[in-house]
Amino acid sequence: MATIQWYPGHMAKAKREIQERLKQVDLVLEVVDARLPESSRNPMLRELIGDKAHLLLLNKADLADPQMTQAWQKYYQREQQPVLALDSQHGQPLRPVLHAAKQILAPKIAAQQQKGVLKTTIRAMCIGIPNSGKSTFLNRLAGKNIAPIGNRPGVTRKQNWLKTKDDFEVLDTPGVLWPKFEDPTVGQKLALTGAIKEGLYHEDDITLFALGFYQKQYPQILQQTYQLTAAQLDLPAVELLLLLTKQAGFRDDYDRMAAKFLLYFRKGKLGRITLDLPPVGWEATVADD
Numbered sequence: 001m002a003t004i005q006w007y008p009g010h011m012a013k014a015k016r017e018i019q020e021r022l023k024q025v026d027l028v029l030e031v032v033d034a035r036l037p038e039s040s041r042n043p044m045l046r047e048l049i050g051d052k053a054h055l056l057l058l059n060k061a062d063l064a065d066p067q068m069t070q071a072w073q074k075y076y077q078r079e080q081q082p083v084l085a086l087d088s089q090h091g092q093p094l095r096p097v098l099h100a101a102k103q104i105l106a107p108k109i110a111a112q113q114q115k116g117v118l119k120t121t122i123r124a125m126c127i128g129i130p131n132s133g134k135s136t137f138l139n140r141l142a143g144k145n146i147a148p149i150g151n152r153p154g155v156t157r158k159q160n161w162l163k164t165k166d167d168f169e170v171l172d173t174p175g176v177l178w179p180k181f182e183d184p185t186v187g188q189k190l191a192l193t194g195a196i197k198e199g200l201y202h203e204d205d206i207t208l209f210a211l212g213f214y215q216k217q218y219p220q221i222l223q224q225t226y227q228l229t230a231a232q233l234d235l236p237a238v239e240l241l242l243l244l245t246k247q248a249g250f251r252d253d254y255d256r257m258a259a260k261f262l263l264y265f266r267k268g269k270l271g272r273i274t275l276d277l278p279p280v281g282w283e284a285t286v287a288d289d
């Protein structure tokens, strides 16, 4: 399978801009996809953030496996990484985000108050990879539509400040991917969830990856959606794709079936699933505490 690579012209520029803007903010809000909390974190951004106050937002939690989202939250808490799970599409994130921001910045706010500064504005910066839901999140935060929302990666181009009530100001930034995925499954997961521009991957490859993942982690969803027997569920992914293609009446046009499968997946019609699993053994260390 070809490795998915991405060489956007604006990446280096975005990096410089983010570096510059980091100096102006108290806090970084990192929006990731709750279905892939690690694979949708840009290592370059992580490096840029350094030790700046940082709240990790597991967005699209409505599409993720709720038990896995809970596990990931526990995992990050254990790592001393402040974290919140959000559904920006349907929820109201302002209150929980502001509350978490105030907790993270409590020592800084207390120091300012000691100096007699009573009205403290919190300045945050929203970062994340394309399509993680930054614009949707910011629109919800502001309570009105200000950031452009797209269902394609790479819609947000400029950096804009938005002000909410409660002296909370947030800076929007364009979604930034990184140039090369060390682990090819990261690219496959990002392509599956729609973070990578169409045309940079083969839909059948990504569908085969997804089928294999469902077979291993969520067989009951496949079984129920496509009415499969136990033996069919165990077929190699390629054969399963051919079977689904025939079942759909597409003869041997598996490209058409792959496109349909991806569309279904992206509409959330193939169940709530999480593609990244917390590192093996972390629960044991939590239990030891």
Ligand SMILES: Nc1nc2c(ncn2[C@@H]2O[C@H](COP(=O)(O)OP(=O)(O)OP(=O)(O)O)[C@@H](O)[C@H]2O)c(=O)[nH]1
Pocket (backbone or CB within 6 Å): 059, 060, 061, 062, 063, 086, 087, 088, 089, 090, 128, 129, 130, 131, 132, 133, 134, 135, 136, 137, 148, 149, 150, 151, 152, 153, 154, 155, 156, 157, 174, 175, 176
């Ligand atoms: N189900 C669900 N969909 C969401 C959520 N947040 C965003 N979306 C959808 O995800 C897609 C991408 O959202 P955007 O807000 O445009 O993402 P972005 O990160 O600003 O994207 P770029 O502009 O490419 O950087 C859109 O189709 C949104 O409707 C969420 O919490 N749940």
